[in-house]
Amino acid sequence: MDLSVVIPIRNEAAAIGELHRELTQTLSAWGxxxxxxxxxxxxxxxxxxxxxxxxxxDSHLRVIRFRxxxxxxxxxxxxxxxxxxxxxxxxxxxxxxxPRDIPAMVExxxxxxxxxxxxxxxxKDAFISRRLPSAIANRLISxxxxxxxxxxxxxxxVFRAEVVKPLRLYGEMHRFLPAIASEQGVSIEEVVVNxxxxxxxxxKYGIGRSIRVILDLVTVKFLLSYSTRPLQxxxxxxxxxxLAGVMISGWLAYQQQFGNGSLANRPLLxxxxxxxLAGFQLVTLGLLAELQARTYHESQNKPIYxxxxxxxTPPAERVMAGR
Numbered sequence: 001m002d003l004s005v006v007i008p009i010r011n012e013a014a015a016i017g018e019l020h021r022e023l024t025q026t027l028s029a030w031g032x033x034x035x036x037x038x039x040x041x042x043x044x045x046x047x048x049x050x051x052x053x054x055x056x057x058d059s060h061l062r063v064i065r066f067r068x069x070x071x072x073x074x075x076x077x078x079x080x081x082x083x084x085x086x087x088x089x090x091x092x093x094x095x096x097x098x099p100r101d102i103p104a105m106v107e108x109x110x111x112x113x114x115x116x117x118x119x120x121x122x123x124k125d126a127f128i129s130r131r132l133p134s135a136i137a138n139r140l141i142s143x144x145x146x147x148x149x150x151x152x153x154x155x156x157x158v159f160r161a162e163v164v165k166p167l168r169l170y171g172e173m174h175r176f177l178p179a180i181a182s183e184q185g186v187s188i189e190e191v192v193v194n195x196x197x198x199x200x201x202x203x204k205y206g207i208g209r210s211i212r213v214i215l216d217l218v219t220v221k222f223l224l225s226y227s228t229r230p231l232q233x234x235x236x237x238x239x240x241x242x243l244a245g246v247m248i249s250g251w252l253a254y255q256q257q258f259g260n261g262s263l264a265n266r267p268l269l270x271x272x273x274x275x276x277l278a279g280f281q282l283v284t285l286g287l288l289a290e291l292q293a294r295t296y297h298e299s300q301n302k303p304i305y306x307x308x309x310x311x312x313t314p315p316a317e318r319v320m321a322g323r
Contacts, residue, residue: 242279
């Protein structure tokens, strides 16, 4: 299978028929083998009934139905687990992503990239509630992860299957897929895609979601920078706090011994003791995190490296060369 198009939906009954028609027209004309995987993330409208009717007449369509609403990240993960294509395309189900952009993005990835991300340069959304929070989030994510993209929130992306399938996603980390995959040393390209106004229903995103994005960003930053060496972050902070506490306590002890100062009502003494104890606890936490990191990698046989390719002479040829 050349291509798997994965789309999570929830209560998109009005858009499903048109979505399926546009995808089928684009991918059939393209002339390569493909499948469409739509994940029904706990819809309460007629979405699944509509999908069932379409699947009965289209063998390219596969439908995964969740028992309840698990979220977009879980829907993408389920689709990745069941995808059979060498390339995996992600997209939204609200018709704002244009399926006609897919062939050009696949062509770009076949030039040697591992991930091609869409950039909604001319975005058709409200400025205050959608575009402004998104712009701020994109800047923060780019600065924190080092993977600089204009539009992390665009769901239209193309991945090589071997890059995205091993990833384990939690929370709402689907938007961080390029950043998380960057740990493997992947090559990423961004292309401008068409973005269309929403024609059916209402958006499920808002300003409140930005807070959750920031919290997930902290997790991603830690995983990218310190997942295999947590002591370096906890230990650095702990040692710094401990040294500050020792200096404060030492200064107060000097005043007590050689000056006329009294420690009876000195809040600074409590601060010094607090810094020493907190520093010790952070260093201890770092050591425990080191043990957890080793348990995590060893229990899953998870390597701490990623190989792109190996060049070597086949064994039979080495034997002939030896003769």
